[in-house]
Amino acid sequence: MGGDFGPHCIVPASLACLASFPSLHLTLVGQAPLLEELIARGRDVDRVRLRIQHAGEVIGMDERPAQALRGKPDSSMRVALELVRNGQARACVSAGNTGALMALSRYVLKTLPGIDRPAMVTAVPTEKGHCHLLDLGANVDCSAEHLYQFAVMGAVAAEALGIDRPRVALLNVGTEDVKGNQQVKLAASLLQQASGINYIGYVEGDGLFRGAADVVVCDGFVGNILLKSSEGLAAMISARMGELFRQGVVARMVGALALPFLRRLQADLAPARYNGASFLGLQGIVIKSHGSAGAESFQSAIRRALKEIEEDLPERLHGRLEHLLL
Amino acid sequence: MGGDFGPHCIVPASLACLASFPSLHLTLVGQAPLLEELIARGRDVDRVRLRIQHAGEVIGMDERPAQALRGKPDSSMRVALELVRNGQARACVSAGNTGALMALSRYVLKTLPGIDRPAMVTAVPTEKGHCHLLDLGANVDCSAEHLYQFAVMGAVAAEALGIDRPRVALLNVGTEDVKGNQQVKLAASLLQQASGINYIGYVEGDGLFRGAADVVVCDGFVGNILLKSSEGLAAMISARMGELFRQGVVARMVGALALPFLRRLQADLAPARYNGASFLGLQGIVIKSHGSAGAESFQSAIRRALKEIEEDLPERLHGRLEHLLL
Structure with missing residues (x-):
């Protein structure tokens, strides 16, 4: 309903x-x-x-x-x-x-x-394919242990979906060890000690879309904002592109030709809308x-x-x- | 240097x-x-x-x-x-x-x-123009008071840059009062009590790009990730578009015609790269x-x-x- x-x-x-x-x-x-x-x-x-x-x-x-x-x-x-x-x-x-x-x-x-708290995960398109991003908003305040549990769950889910030894990363504001808030730094040390997890370290916002990891872990506040802002940006790009293609005769012709290509792209870029999210x-x-x-x-x-x-x-x-x- | x-x-x-x-x-x-x-x-x-x-x-x-x-x-x-x-x-x-x-x-x-801590602010393009987003990474752990100070600084800076009574919003995972983490909820109540600030409430990631506010406030961890992931997504869209326009003769012709339009768009979409950020x-x-x-x-x-x-x-x-x- x-x-x-x-x-x-x-x-x-x-x-x-x-x-x-x-x-x-x-x-x-x-x-x-x-x-x-x-x-x-x-x-x-x-x-x-x-x-x-x-x-x-x-x-x-x-x-x-x-x-x-x-x-x-x-x-x-x-x-x-x-x-x-x-x-x-x-x-x-x-x-x-x-x-x-x-x-x-x-x-x-x-x-x-x-597991203390379930997490919400979805596949986000990247330059190289997809990455599994979690948590997406179920948990706005997360401890290092929660982030660690999300990483484990994300890795297992990615494996189940066919990725061999998925590369697991923590989303952070830099890739150096000293970067980040307390929870993220602590979660990193938990993941470094875990056996059976292919933990590759920190990834930044741009690295995520470059396809630097198969599983990207963050708290639900950050994940929700990342996902919704990406959707908003993709929508804005479409809107602006539409405007550009309406300005002048040549642009309108290009627009008419480009439209099917752009639609295909846009469909691929509204991640949650098109894939559904899973509760893990x-x-x-x-x-x-x-x-x-x-x-x-x-x-x-x-x-x-x-x-x-x-x-x-x-x-x-x-x-x-x-x-x-x- | x-x-x-x-x-x-x-x-x-x-x-x-x-x-x-x-x-x-x-x-x-x-x-x-x-x-x-x-x-x-x-x-x-x-x-x-x-x-x-x-x-x-x-x-x-x-x-x-x-x-x-x-x-x-x-x-x-x-x-x-x-x-x-x-x-x-x-x-x-x-x-x-x-x-x-x-x-x-x-x-x-x-x-x-x-002011306890300076903040980094930049202008992010939106469907309607620009919004001033802060903090962008100077402060990864922020209290409600810090967020409040950022809001005040962002409002004054936006005014100085020519925006009349800038609409100030807190970035959050929902627009209802109950949404968000402790710091954001507390910052909201501080801003509701402040006179001389045109505080309009919460804005979500997609609302930011729709132009729902002139000043959007978040902690440096969230702001950094939002900005870098937006840059990454814009770069990915360009890359994918390039690929699409290389597939087949018709696509290549469309691509050749569309290229100048797309370049203009891309230039407008790499915010920090093109505008510079200010320390407030x-x-x-x-x-x-x-x-x-x-x-x-x-x-x-x-x-x-x-x-x-x-x-x-x-x-x-x-x-x-x-x-x-x-």
Whole structure:
């Protein structure tokens, strides 16, 4: 029920994914009459693999996490997470209120042993491919231990997604040892001592986009600002480019020719919007799709869930954490 | 003597500025024989307005600030700052080691009354124009009081640069009151109580680039990462665009036509590189040009110094701070 477009976007995305992945079973959680109505608009829907689970309440996009936790036992978000906890679903995908989703996920699913706080991770495009950036806003005040746990979780997730011995770096204001705040310096010394983690040191903001690391770790305050400012900058570049291409006849011709190229580029540059973010460190799989995501992006969030199910990411994380953290 | 290209870039930039601004007097501080040699390559140099002050030592780009403070009494950076302190110069412009420049500036010039730490500010391009972002890396751990002082300094500087009642915002992970870490929330309540500051609340990373505020305040860790990642993203976009425009004949034609437009855009998007950053809160004017800046960007750093001299920014700040802070 969440996200800026709610089920009007989520239902078509779900139907498209059902058609693409013959082994996929989906349960849509929310207000049954509305969901039925939207499903009826689809063609050739395989209802054997599409269930509806009614949930009467909806958590608003601006509702406080604490309110969502206490006030709404029958919210679509909570019911969906309970399906995961009870083994009736393997993963939960939501475009709803991020803070509420995180709070409910922790409450309903619990964290893995050794993990204080789950982290939010997404793939950010770089000059060489992608890097996995975490945390993205779940934790605004982080200790060195939290950063260390994020690094471990990011490394394991990157491995599960196919990167061999992922290069793990801490985001910092310089690459020299003396640079940074206390938490970052302490986290660096924890990571230097950890075996089984390919820790490569500090990376700066520009190094991240140059592809200097496969996993980049920071606190949620910094990660959130980095991600949103990157989205803002990419949008600004598109807007300015549009303006440039409207000035004069020649520019307009160039613009018309360049447009398809620029669109492709822009699509690749709105990271969270297009990839979905994953919550790491929970006893279950939870994927957060961007609130303003369209149907296509919601599909990629479902694909991310499928990938994590295939790799059994929580179990894999659990195994590695026992070695690295306990 | 500093920066990636040293006087080979700074001397030509200085000569160009001398020619453009008939009232400008410049003192080049550094190794006199080298400086003389580079000046001799220029044409029609008005030596009445161009002095050389010999300084035998150079601070390396990777040298620690503490080392620069203690070890090199005759560094070009320190001698230049002493000229400002002694009234022999109105401003110091350097492309050298940022940390060393900040440490030496504080030691030689001292901060204004009421200011604990100077901040680094630069103009970042937005959809609507520019916003003044501070701090950019001078202070990695900031209290609410520091953020408040940065906000006051940023507002006064923006006013001096021609913005009427600049909209001042705190950079945060959300726009609701409950969002953010302790320092940011406390700084918000300090700013809400301050009279004479047009405080508009929180702004997010994307809001910054949309032009939601004229002055955006954050700690130096966040500001440094935001600025460097923006530069990195802009560089990545250029690189990817170049690749796109090399694929196939049509793309190459479009690329050839689009290139001048894209260059113009890129130039506007590498903020610190092109504008220079200003140190605020000192008893004197210090402008930091980007280390890898070319001659053109060093000229814009000199122009920024001229603007701050015209507006007598330190004195203006001092007057406002007396009302707002003491």
